Amino acid sequence: MKKTLLILLALLMLMNVFGCASREAEPAAEPTPTQAPAVEATAEPAPAEATEPEDALNIAILLEQDDAMINNYSLLAVNEAAPFVDADGNAVSDVAINTVGAKALVDWMLGDEAANLIANFGVEAYGENLFYLREDRPVSSAEIPQATGETGTIRLSTTTSVNDSGLLGSLLPVFEQEYGYTVEVASAGTGKAIAAAKMGNADLILVHSKTQEEDFVAGGFAKVLEGYDAERLTFMYNYFVLVGPKDDPAGCAGAGSVKDAFRLIADGKYRFISRGDLSGTHTKEVSLWPAGLGITTEADSVKNYTDWYTYSNAGMGVCLTMANEMNAYILSDKATFLTFRANGGAIW
Amino acid sequence: MRTALQLAIDLLLSGSAELKDIVSVTLRMTLTSSVAALLLGAPLGVLYASARFPGRKALIVINRTLMGLPPVVCGLICYMLFSGVGPLRHLKLLFTVEGMIVAQVILLTPIVTGSMETYLSGVVGPIRETARGLRLSRGRTFLLTLNESKYQVVSTYLFAFGRAMAEVGAVAMVGGAIAYKTNVMTTAIMMYTNRGDFTLGLALGILLLAISLVVNVLAHLLQRSPA
Numbered sequence: 001m002k003k004t005l006l007i008l009l010a011l012l013m014l015m016n017v018f019g020c021a022s023r024e025a026e027p028a029a030e031p032t033p034t035q036a037p038a039v040e041a042t043a044e045p046a047p048a049e050a051t052e053p054e055d056a057l058n059i060a061i062l063l064e065q066d067d068a069m070i071n072n073y074s075l076l077a078v079n080e081a082a083p084f085v086d087a088d089g090n091a092v093s094d095v096a097i098n099t100v101g102a103k104a105l106v107d108w109m110l111g112d113e114a115a116n117l118i119a120n121f122g123v124e125a126y127g128e129n130l131f132y133l134r135e136d137r138p139v140s141s142a143e144i145p146q147a148t149g150e151t152g153t154i155r156l157s158t159t160t161s162v163n164d165s166g167l168l169g170s171l172l173p174v175f176e177q178e179y180g181y182t183v184e185v186a187s188a189g190t191g192k193a194i195a196a197a198k199m200g201n202a203d204l205i206l207v208h209s210k211t212q213e214e215d216f217v218a219g220g221f222a223k224v225l226e227g228y229d230a231e232r233l234t235f236m237y238n239y240f241v242l243v244g245p246k247d248d249p250a251g252c253a254g255a256g257s258v259k260d261a262f263r264l265i266a267d268g269k270y271r272f273i274s275r276g277d278l279s280g281t282h283t284k285e286v287s288l289w290p291a292g293l294g295i296t297t298e299a300d301s302v303k304n305y306t307d308w309y310t311y312s313n314a315g316m317g318v319c320l321t322m323a324n325e326m327n328a329y330i331l332s333d334k335a336t337f338l339t340f341r342a343n344g345g346a347i348w
Numbered sequence: 349m350r351t352a353l354q355l356a357i358d359l360l361l362s363g364s365a366e367l368k369d370i371v372s373v374t375l376r377m378t379l380t381s382s383v384a385a386l387l388l389g390a391p392l393g394v395l396y397a398s399a400r401f402p403g404r405k406a407l408i409v410i411n412r413t414l415m416g417l418p419p420v421v422c423g424l425i426c427y428m429l430f431s432g433v434g435p436l437r438h439l440k441l442l443f444t445v446e447g448m449i450v451a452q453v454i455l456l457t458p459i460v461t462g463s464m465e466t467y468l469s470g471v472v473g474p475i476r477e478t479a480r481g482l483r484l485s486r487g488r489t490f491l492l493t494l495n496e497s498k499y500q501v502v503s504t505y506l507f508a509f510g511r512a513m514a515e516v517g518a519v520a521m522v523g524g525a526i527a528y529k530t531n532v533m534t535t536a537i538m539m540y541t542n543r544g545d546f547t548l549g550l551a552l553g554i555l556l557l558a559i560s561l562v563v564n565v566l567a568h569l570l571q572r573s574p575a
Contacts, residue, residue, distance in 0.1 A: 084433045092433045096440075155443070164543045169527075184443060186524040200432020201442060317542035340544035 055341050059324050063242040064334065066258040068288065071280070071333055072134070073162065074213055074234040075109060077102040077204045078197050079223035095200035100145070101154035101181060102204040103225050108175050110140040110235055117171055118236055122335070125342070130165055130238060130335040137235035142227050147180035154183045157194075157202030159280055160315055163187035165335035189315070191278025197221060208280035208333075240284055243320070243337055244270075244329035252329065262288045269308040271328035273319050276311035285331040316340075352550035359551055366527065371555070373445060374513060374532040381449045382508040385456035389508075390501060392457075393464025398472045398493055408465065414458035423521030426451045430522065443524040448532075451518040456508045463504045468497055499571065506567050510560060 063069075080097035108114055115133055122130035145151075162168050163185055172183045186196060190207040194216050197205045207213060213232050216222055222231035242261055244252055250270045255261035265272055266289060275282040278297055289295040295302055295309075302309045310328070312319055316336045323330040332340075359367055396408055428434050430442035441447035475496055479489040494501075516534035523530030525539060533556045540549040 086433045086435070087428055092437075095432045095437070097432075160542065164539075184524075184526045184529060186443065186526060199434075200437070315542040317544045320544060321541075336543075343543055343545035343548075 069240040082221040100151040158206040189279025356551035356554040381452035389457040389460025397468035419517035423518035
């Protein structure tokens with residue numbers, strides 16, 4: 001194992017040496033075409049400086065902090081006595097759910113320590129909050145038990161935004177170290193995260209789609225934990241943002257509200273990228289279109305709009321890349337967009 | 349490309365704990381599943397090519413069909429079997445490396461079998477003639493067949509190894525790409541791409557190719573040495 005890595009290392013260093021050599025050779029190898037860039041430089045006296053120089057993306061945030069754009073995140077513990085069924089619809093009664101572990105994580109997430117971490121997350125890196133705590137959130141001061149062999153592994157099924165933005169990466173190690181649990185994070189869109197929980201593959205979920213959460217509760221899959229008065233524990237939020245081409249051909253930035261902006265996009269048939277994956281973002285997006293269009297989360301509902309509406313069935317980052325390449329409008333949660341922009345976003 | 353290459357080297361030198369874990373999980377999964385598939389698939393291939401028994405042709409056709417099994421379908425079936433509500437839930441294989449290995453073995457074994465069977469059916473005739481001439485026993489004929497196909501075994505194994513390492517659809521479903529547990533290089537590349545971090549994804553891709561290169565160079569040296 002070590003040996004393999006050593007060989008690998010030597011190989012890469014070798015490749016690097018060759019790389020450097022060819023880079024140094026480049027300027028000398030092409031002395032003739034140096035004239036061309038010089039001409040360009042004098043012909044265009046740096047007009048590019050006028051636009052935002054901060055990133056290489058074609059898209060930017062056009063509209064944010066509209067009340068219709070609030071993005072609430074909730075924790076739901078999976079009910080070990082839920083009406084689980086197998087693929088054929090037969091009841092399954094002995095599904096293994098780690099309720100003790102789920103409660104420990106919920107208690108910690110709603111306690112003071114996590115609250116401080118969430119409130120300060122991203123401020124240093126982005127100069128602003130990525131997530132905000134709700135004033136009316138349930139608060140816990142319950143004593144958290146140390147992990148035991150049986151309760152030590154907690155399966156958290158979650159939406160991509162809290163994972164891709166790095167929030168869970170900054171929270172969970174603190175919890176794990178203090179109490180000895182291992183949290184296994186499976187991140188997918190809200191729809192998939194909930195589906196996984198319904199198949200007994202999660203102990204708790206952290207998602208952001210009110211309607212889907214309420215269905216989950218109504219189906220008997222969630223549990224009221226001791227010390228709480230509801231299944232849905234909505235505790236933090238951030239904002240969805242409307243992202244689009246920097247030159248904003250639809251004029252969304254000047255629209256009075258996000259619904260007006262969506263109407264402008266639909267009226268002008270400007271290209272729009274939809275997640276199309278039943279994620280929380282997708283659920284939110286379909287609620288913002290003018291009702292007359294009849295757009296729902298079903299692919300069938302947009303079959304007449306394929307000339308401008310792209311039903312992509314992909315993750316947030318993939319969709320942002322698509323929007324960036326196609327100069328399209330897109331709804332994104334703010335945290336993922338800021339992370340995407342900070343990571344470079346552009347392919348080259 | 350340049351920055352990605354630089355980043356790949358920086359990543360290696362930095363000794364990041366996450367990267368170490370990703371590489372070690374990848375190697376563990378790849379090596380175990382490819383060896384298991386070889387041990388299961390190669391004897392089957394020899395059997396299909398050299399033995400004559402009823403139903404042999406049907407088995408060969410079934411095997412060739414399974415060679416085309418799309419990895420996501422295999423992943424989906426394993427996901428449903430190992431799921432909390434699935435029939436094999438008591439094995440607790442979902443979101444584990446062992447579960448990923450099972451999925452990979454299902455995918456790789458028919459490929460190993462098919463590759464051995466195709467090669468051997470071409471050479472089995474002459475071998476049988478020789479064996480008859482030398483009056484070799486059944487067991488010895490089998491050993492002779494194996495000896496004649498050792499290069500094919502090596503190249504089949506390398507193919508299985510490469511497929512196992514490059515696979516993403518099945519392992520993403522069964523493994524769930526959980527950090528420090530079941531995240532392998534391909535799923536990590538997907539994850540970084542989804543975060544808009546193309547450079548880091550490409551850096552991992554370069555590492556993946558480099559590992560494959562090392563394995564192939566070693567195999568090449570191994571193959572040459574007896575001659």
